[in-house]
Amino acid sequence: MAGLRPRNDAKVELSPINIGWDHFTVNNLRYRGADLSIVWDDPADGVVRYPGIPEGYSIYVNGNRVATVNSLVPLTWDPATGDVTTSGTVTHHIAVPGLKAPNQVVQDSPRMVDMLAKAGVDLTADLTDLAAGATVSASYTGSGSSAAGAVDGYRTNEPFWGAGGSANSQDWYELNLGSARTLNEVRLYFKDSRPASTTYRAPSSYTIQYYNGSSWVNVPSQTKSPAVPRANYNLVQFPAISAQRVRVLATNASGAKTGLTEVKIYNRGGVQPPANQATSATPSASYTSPWEAVTAINDGVDPPSSNDSVNPRWGTWPETGQQWAELTWPAARTLNKADVYFFDDDQGIDMPSAWKLQYWNGSSYVDLPGASAYSLTKNQYNSVTFTATSTTRLRVLLTSNGSNSVGLLEAKVYGP
Numbered sequence: 001m002a003g004l005r006p007r008n009d010a011k012v013e014l015s016p017i018n019i020g021w022d023h024f025t026v027n028n029l030r031y032r033g034a035d036l037s038i039v040w041d042d043p044a045d046g047v048v049r050y051p052g053i054p055e056g057y058s059i060y061v062n063g064n065r066v067a068t069v070n071s072l073v074p075l076t077w078d079p080a081t082g083d084v085t086t087s088g089t090v091t092h093h094i095a096v097p098g099l100k101a102p103n104q105v106v107q108d109s110p111r112m113v114d115m116l117a118k119a120g121v122d123l124t125a126d127l128t129d130l131a132a133g134a135t136v137s138a139s140y141t142g143s144g145s146s147a148a149g150a151v152d153g154y155r156t157n158e159p160f161w162g163a164g165g166s167a168n169s170q171d172w173y174e175l176n177l178g179s180a181r182t183l184n185e186v187r188l189y190f191k192d193s194r195p196a197s198t199t200y201r202a203p204s205s206y207t208i209q210y211y212n213g214s215s216w217v218n219v220p221s222q223t224k225s226p227a228v229p230r231a232n233y234n235l236v237q238f239p240a241i242s243a244q245r246v247r248v249l250a251t252n253a254s255g256a257k258t259g260l261t262e263v264k265i266y267n268r269g270g271v272q273p274p275a276n277q278a279t280s281a282t283p284s285a286s287y288t289s290p291w292e293a294v295t296a297i298n299d300g301v302d303p304p305s306s307n308d309s310v311n312p313r314w315g316t317w318p319e320t321g322q323q324w325a326e327l328t329w330p331a332a333r334t335l336n337k338a339d340v341y342f343f344d345d346d347q348g349i350d351m352p353s354a355w356k357l358q359y360w361n362g363s364s365y366v367d368l369p370g371a372s373a374y375s376l377t378k379n380q381y382n383s384v385t386f387t388a389t390s391t392t393r394l395r396v397l398l399t400s401n402g403s404n405s406v407g408l409l410e411a412k413v414y415g416p
Contacts, residue, residue, distance in 0.1 A: 004036070008103075022042040122339075133178070164200065164259070165257070169252060173247060184269075190259065192232070206249060246265065277333050296313050314404055325326075334389065341409045358394075
């Protein structure tokens with residue numbers, strides 16, 4: 001109705017639809033890096049609808065009137081000269097230098113970047129997708145899908161790779177890049193087949209692995225967004241590695257299997273998330289239930305929730321009181337931040353009543369200096385920062401609520 005039409009130059013064109021309205025306003029439309037408003041107030045009816053605003057059909061740029069004609073007719077305004085081309089009578093026109101043409105506009109708002117990332121478009125950089133042209137394989141490929149479907153360059157639901165029909169609790173999707181490549185970012189687009197079927201859901205958890213020449217190992221210090229896998233777009237960043245073979249190892253969600261509509265791999269360069277020092281430490285604990293594993297606390301797997309029934313866990317049932325889990329390095333590490341994810345199965349393992357971090361000072365364990373608040377929140381990492389401290393051992397000391405035991409799913413530790 002207001003009539004704004006797209007153009008490939010810097011001019012603004014309006015071609016309104018006259019449905020008999022004597023006034024309307026389209027206010028602060030973000031257009032080519034400026035705020036554009038369109039106002040119509042019919043001069044023929046003798047009523048001023050917008051006090052302080054001249055009657056007619058007008059264009060405003062960043063709050064300033066730049067063009068007005070006396071009737072609701074098509075017009076084209078040239079910001080470089082201020083000229084207006086129209087069959088109506090021009091009552092006002094000025095030039096506004098600097099209004100951008102479409103090819104000069106950079107869309108960099110966080111909302112726009114995220115929206116287009118979910119559609120498979122990266123607005124932040126024009127990078128080579130290392131996954132394009134990769135030789136792909138999988139642990140299982142279900143009917144109606146193909147391994148090649150996840151590297152065709154399109155995030156659309158079809159074609160795709162899926163493990164529908166697999167008997168595995170975990171499935172993998174591998175990309176052979178042809179030669180060793182440097183990479184530090186993977187973008188995964190998980191398939192969700194609802195409402196058509198219940199076959200595909202985002203996995204309960206996943207990790208990026210690479211082949212080191214003799215075995216598959218987890219890429220160190222993976223930072224995932226979101227932390228809990230979701231349908232469609234998932235971003236994984238990590239300090240740069242060199243690898244020819246890369247794979248996604250996914251733990252299938254209960255009652256469903258994992259599928260990928262697209263995988264993208266980049267070497268983004270620049271500053272990456274700090275390395276998680278916990279993965280290189282040896283874990284130990286005051287006590288570990290026979291069916292649990294203290295190695296869970298630094299295995300690099302991000303839990304889907306505090307009641308994680310799929311991935312390894314460290315728990316201390318039936319012990320109560322104070323319990324601890326510890327990370328030991330062969331050489332001193334300088335640390336200043338930790339993220340801790342608590343285990344709570346709503347049965348024998350519950351959230352602690354309190355917790356804190358301690359370090360080995362060479363003769364005893366002491367509290368870390370300058371620690372921020374020790375939060376107690378389920379289903380997410382609890383972060384604490386502290387004064388940079390050099391040590392070979394870091395301990396998470398947990399105090400039970402008196403009747404239940406305590407546990408951890410994951411601990412991450414970072415240096416300055």
